[in-house]
Amino acid sequence: MSEVSTQPAATTLSAPQKTKKSYLNKIGFGFLYLILGLFAVIQIYPLVWLLFFSLKTNQEVFGMSPFSLPQDPQWGNYTKAWTSGNIGVYFFNSVWITVLSVALTIILASFVTFAVTRMSWKLSGLVLGLFLVAYMIPLHSTIIPLFNMYNNANLIDSPVSIVLSYTAFNLPLTIMILLGFYRTFPREIEEAAVMDGCSVHRIFFQITLPMTVPVLSTTAIINMIYNWNEFVFVNTFISSDNWKTLTVGINNFVGQYLTDWGAIGATLVISIVPILLAFLFLSDKIVEGMAAGSVKG
Numbered sequence: 001m002s003e004v005s006t007q008p009a010a011t012t013l014s015a016p017q018k019t020k021k022s023y024l025n026k027i028g029f030g031f032l033y034l035i036l037g038l039f040a041v042i043q044i045y046p047l048v049w050l051l052f053f054s055l056k057t058n059q060e061v062f063g064m065s066p067f068s069l070p071q072d073p074q075w076g077n078y079t080k081a082w083t084s085g086n087i088g089v090y091f092f093n094s095v096w097i098t099v100l101s102v103a104l105t106i107i108l109a110s111f112v113t114f115a116v117t118r119m120s121w122k123l124s125g126l127v128l129g130l131f132l133v134a135y136m137i138p139l140h141s142t143i144i145p146l147f148n149m150y151n152n153a154n155l156i157d158s159p160v161s162i163v164l165s166y167t168a169f170n171l172p173l174t175i176m177i178l179l180g181f182y183r184t185f186p187r188e189i190e191e192a193a194v195m196d197g198c199s200v201h202r203i204f205f206q207i208t209l210p211m212t213v214p215v216l217s218t219t220a221i222i223n224m225i226y227n228w229n230e231f232v233f234v235n236t237f238i239s240s241d242n243w244k245t246l247t248v249g250i251n252n253f254v255g256q257y258l259t260d261w262g263a264i265g266a267t268l269v270i271s272i273v274p275i276l277l278a279f280l281f282l283s284d285k286i287v288e289g290m291a292a293g294s295v296k297g
Contacts, residue, residue, distance in 0.1 A: 047272070054078070054265030061261045077266040081253075086241060087267055090249035095274070097159055097245060098227040101166035105223050106216055108167065109174035114204055117182040118190065128175075135172035143236055150237060161237045162245075166227045174219045181215040217282050228275055246271045 053061070055073040064071075081087045115121075116128045146165065147156070155161040185208070193203050231247045238244055250267050253260040 050265060050268055050272075054262060054269045056262055056265070058259075058261055074262050077260075077262040078270070080260070081263045081266040081270065085249065085252045085263060085267065087246065087249060087270060089241070090244055090246045091270065093159070093243060094228060094245040094247075094271075097162055097166075098224055101163050101170070101227050102220055102223045104163065104167045105170045105174055106219060109171055109178055109219070110204075110209060110212065110216070112171070112175055113178040113182050114208060117179070118187075118208075119200075128179075131172050131175050135176065139169060139232065143232065147236060156237055157239050157243065159238075159243045162233055162243075165233045165237070166223075166230065170223045170226060174223065177219050177222075178212070178215060181212060185211070221278060221282050224278060225275060228271070 049066075052070055054077055055070040055075065056064075057072075057074055060068070060070060112127070112131065116124045146161075150156050150158075150161045155164075189207060189211075190203050193207055198207070229247060230245075234245050234248045238248070241249075246267065250264055253263045253267070
């Protein structure tokens with residue numbers, strides 16, 4: 001006796017139904033793109049406004065609508081900011097301090113994460129816990145102890161104090177990001193390297209570290225944004241113009257009786273260009289790194 005299939009027959013859409021469904025999909029995607037476009041405009045507008053602001057005089061800043069275009073673009077504000085305001089020195093200081101701090105943070109965080117996740121030792125859990133607890137310490141609560149420590153070590157008004165502070169405060173977050181990737185990183189690759197006679201140092205520098213480039217790019221851009229925009233440490237530990245960064249150097253245009261707002265706007269535009277360029281060049285790596293720790297295999 002043959003069995004009768006109880007499965008419902010597959011239904012096929014007629015041509016008018018397909019046309020209607022395609023039309024509704026186009027409307028849905030069009031509405032979605034409209035919403036995303038509005039969000040993009042909202043995100044980009046402050047940058048455009050800042051550019052217009054940097055091309056205005058003080059009279060235009062206070063005497064006209066904040067949404068108005070500059071009547072006579074003052075491109076000289078950028079020249080004034082770079083020369084008279086000593087922004088060239090501050091810009092160079094921001095670049096090398098940020099790059100050095102990011103490099104130290106990434107390499108030290110990679111050392112810690114590799115040791116905690118790939119090596120067996122009794123205090124690994126305690127060490128990891130201490131780093132994660134450090135993430136909860138408020139930055140401002142450490143200003144006075146750090147100042148006393150740097151003062152005793154003769155590091156006040158030295159860029160070393162800034163590099164050490166940036167590295168220390170960025171380590172916990174960087175380790176947390178790397179942990180998610182290292183825990184999903186297949187151990188078979190490293191075990192095969194051990195079987196081939198690789199030492200621990202070669203495994204780390206020639207195998208593990210190159211394979212973590214996507215997540216390292218993510219941590220690099222996060223640390224770079226923090227270091228580039230940081231104000232409190234530089235303002236507290238640095239007093240000489242030779243070592244100030246852009247965030248503190250902007251104060252040069254704030255006087256007791258007159259503030260050059262156009263030059264301040266030009267300085268702000270100059271300060272955000274490196275961040276935008278870094279994000280544009282590393283955007284693919286950032287997305288890849290954010291997804292790397294969430295996928296097994």
